[in-house]
Amino acid sequence: MRITQEADYALRIILFLSKKGTDVKVDAKTISESELIPSRFTLKILRKLTKAGLTKSYRGVKGGYSLNRRPESITLREVIEAVDGPICVNRCLYDKEYCNLNRANKCEIHKALDNVREVLIKELDGITFKDLIEKNN
Amino acid sequence: MRITQEADYALRIILFLSKKGTDVKVDAKTISESELIPSRFTLKILRKLTKAGLTKSYRGVKGGYSLNRRPESITLREVIEAVDGPICVNRCLYDKEYCNLNRANKCEIHKALDNVREVLIKELDGITFKDLIEKNN
DNA sequence: AAAAAATGTACTAAAAAGGTATACTTTGAA
DNA sequence: TTCAAAGTATACCTTTTTAGTACATTTTTT
Numbered sequence: 649m650r651i652t653q654e655a656d657y658a659l660r661i662i663l664f665l666s667k668k669g670t671d672v673k674v675d676a677k678t679i680s681e682s683e684l685i686p687s688r689f690t691l692k693i694l695r696k697l698t699k700a701g702l703t704k705s706y707r708g709v710k711g712g713y714s715l716n717r718r719p720e721s722i723t724l725r726e727v728i729e730a731v732d733g734p735i736c737v738n739r740c741l742y743d744k745e746y747c748n749l750n751r752a753n754k755c756e757i758h759k760a761l762d763n764v765r766e767v768l769i770k771e772l773d774g775i776t777f778k779d780l781i782e783k784n785n
Numbered sequence: 786m787r788i789t790q791e792a793d794y795a796l797r798i799i800l801f802l803s804k805k806g807t808d809v810k811v812d813a814k815t816i817s818e819s820e821l822i823p824s825r826f827t828l829k830i831l832r833k834l835t836k837a838g839l840t841k842s843y844r845g846v847k848g849g850y851s852l853n854r855r856p857e858s859i860t861l862r863e864v865i866e867a868v869d870g871p872i873c874v875n876r877c878l879y880d881k882e883y884c885n886l887n888r889a890n891k892c893e894i895h896k897a898l899d900n901v902r903e904v905l906i907k908e909l910d911g912i913t914f915k916d917l918i919e920k921n922n
Numbered sequence: 923a924a925a926a927a928a929t930g931t932a933c934t935a936a937a938a939a940g941g942t943a944t945a946c947t948t949t950g951a952a
Numbered sequence: 953t954t955c956a957a958a959g960t961a962t963a964c965c966t967t968t969t970t971a972g973t974a975c976a977t978t979t980t981t982t
Contacts, residue, residue: 845980
C-alpha cells in the first residue's frame, strides 16, 4: 500500500523544480545533490518525467531540466503515475487475468476496493504543487 | 500502491466466514477450496487472522475456524493490517530512519502524503463486512 | 491409538524495487 | 572543429519483498 521510493524521489524533484520557477533550467547533478538522490537514478526518473510531459529536457553543455507545466496544473497523482504506473489498490482490478476467482465484477471485496481506489485518486488529484509551495510559506 | 495478494485472500476469507455466520466453524481445506487459495497459504493467513483476534481456531478432528467478532465490527482496514501491517503511503513516514532527507517533519511532500494516508485509512475503516454482505442482496 | 485437524518455524522461488554500467548523441564554447 | 559537459537508451545487476512450500509437532475426536 505504498508508493515506491522512486515515486517519492520524483515528487521531490518536481517540488524542487516548482520552487525554482517554471522557466529555470537545472542540471541533473544539481537536482541529485540537492535532493540526495543517486545521480544515475535521478537521470532515469527525469527521463520518465520528461516522457510524461511534466519536465522538459535540454541536451548538451548547459543542458538540464525545467518544469514543462505550471505547478498549479501538476498533481501528486500525475507524478506518481508517471513513475509507478496507474494507481491501483488491488491487482485483480487492474489486471483481470490475474484474478484467480474470476469474479472481479461480482466480488463485493473488489467492488469495495475499487471505491477506495477512486477516493484515493480523487485525493491525489486534488493536491497540486502550487498547493505544496504555498504551504511552505 | 497495492495491497498484497495475501491481504486480498484474507479479505476473501473474512467475507466467506461472515457469510457463514459468526458461530459457524469451517475447516481450512473448505475455505481454501471455496476461495481458490493455496491450502498451505490459507493456513498461514488464518494464523495471522487468529492472532489479530479476527478469527477463532479449533484444533483437532472437527476443528476449523470461525469469525471471532461480528461482521459489523470488522473493517477492511483491520483485515489488511492484520496481514500486511500498518497502512502506509510512503515509507519515510512510517520509518523515519529510512528517509534520506531527514526532513520528514518539514517536507511538504511528506506532509501531503500523510494527509492522503489519513483519508485512505478513514475510507478503509468506514467499510465493514456487514456492509459487504448486504450489498450482495 | 489413530486420524484429522491446527501450529510453528524455516525454507525457497519468483517478482519487484532500487540502482548501476556502457555505449551513444547533442550542444556550447574554446 | 574539436572536446567536454550535458542528456539518451538499453541492458544489466543486487537486494528486498512477495508468494508459497515443507516438515515436524500438537491437539482433539472417535
